[in-house]
Amino acid sequence: DTAVSQTPKYLVTQMGNDKSIKCEQNLGHDTMYWYKQDSKKFLKIMFSYNNKELIINETVPNRFSPKSPDKAHLNLHINSLELGDSAVYFCASSQEAGRGNTIYFGEGSWLTVV
Amino acid sequence: KQEVTQIPAALSVPEGENLVLNCSFTDSAIYNLQWFRQDPGKGLTSLLLIQSSQREQTSGRLNASLDKSSGRSTLYIAASQPGDSATYLCAVRLDGGFKTIFGAGTRLFVKA
Numbered sequence: 046d047t048a049v050s051q052t053p054k055y056l057v058t059q060m061g062n063d064k065s066i067k068c069e070q071n072l073g074h075d076t077m078y079w080y081k082q083d084s085k086k087f088l089k090i091m092f093s094y095n096n097k098e099l100i101i102n103e104t105v106p107n108r109f110s111p112k113s114p115d116k117a118h119l120n121l122h123i124n125s126l127e128l129g130d131s132a133v134y135f136c137a138s139s140q141e142a143g144r145g146n147t148i149y150f151g152e153g154s155w156l157t158v159v
Numbered sequence: 160k161q162e163v164t165q166i167p168a169a170l171s172v173p174e175g176e177n178l179v180l181n182c183s184f185t186d187s188a189i190y191n192l193q194w195f196r197q198d199p200g201k202g203l204t205s206l207l208l209i210q211s212s213q214r215e216q217t218s219g220r221l222n223a224s225l226d227k228s229s230g231r232s233t234l235y236i237a238a239s240q241p242g243d244s245a246t247y248l249c250a251v252r253l254d255g256g257f258k259t260i261f262g263a264g265t266r267l268f269v270k271a
Contacts, residue, residue, distance in 0.1 A: 049202075076257065088203075088248065088261040100257050135202055146191060146252065148259065150202035 068136030182249030
């Protein structure tokens with residue numbers, strides 16, 4: 046069973062389009078994240094939700110909007126896609142209540158904007 | 160502002176060699192430090208997590224140490240194997256928050 050699953054794995058789309066990436070975790074964790082890994086492989090936090098509440102909102106264009114319908118899901122919607130949005134987007138989760146906090150990652154979504 | 164640096168950026172070793180990967184961070188006010196492995200085209204897999212109050216953690220051939228006061232962590236891999244070839248990332252969780260800062264990683268290649 047995949048612990049953190051995200052879809053689609055690959056996405057090629059044209060500039061100006063709107064797209065969504067979905068993420069689900071079956072670990073019972075209370076915190077979920079979206080990370081962006083650029084062409085230089087640098088991993089940067091974008092958003093984080095704890096119990097459906099937004100707790101991290103980094104300096105990200107407001108074309109990016111996360112949505113957490115419940116603790117097990119965190120989706121990422123991107124409006125008016127630009128060439129510079131091409132990257133790998135990783136969803137992750139962790140359990141914050143209690144010590145531990147190991148972060149579990151999904152397999153990534155490869156977004157190419159043409 | 161917390162910065163995480165990993166040295167070396169890339170490393171190539173013959174199979175069987177013991178090796179050390181280094182991670183340094185600028186602010187010692189951390190909650191925990193985590194080492195990950197990333198295979199090409201894949202997500203990150205957690206290897207070891209060290210809480211700020213701990214000095215080291217071990218899992219199989221892997222041993223991670225933490226010296227919070229000097230802002231350093233090392234990942235020791237014993238008897239390296241070709242299957243260990245991957246990118247290893249160090250990540251520091253800031254104290255008092257949910258934010259985790261990643262290093263750029265060390266690309267390891269173990270030659271058979």
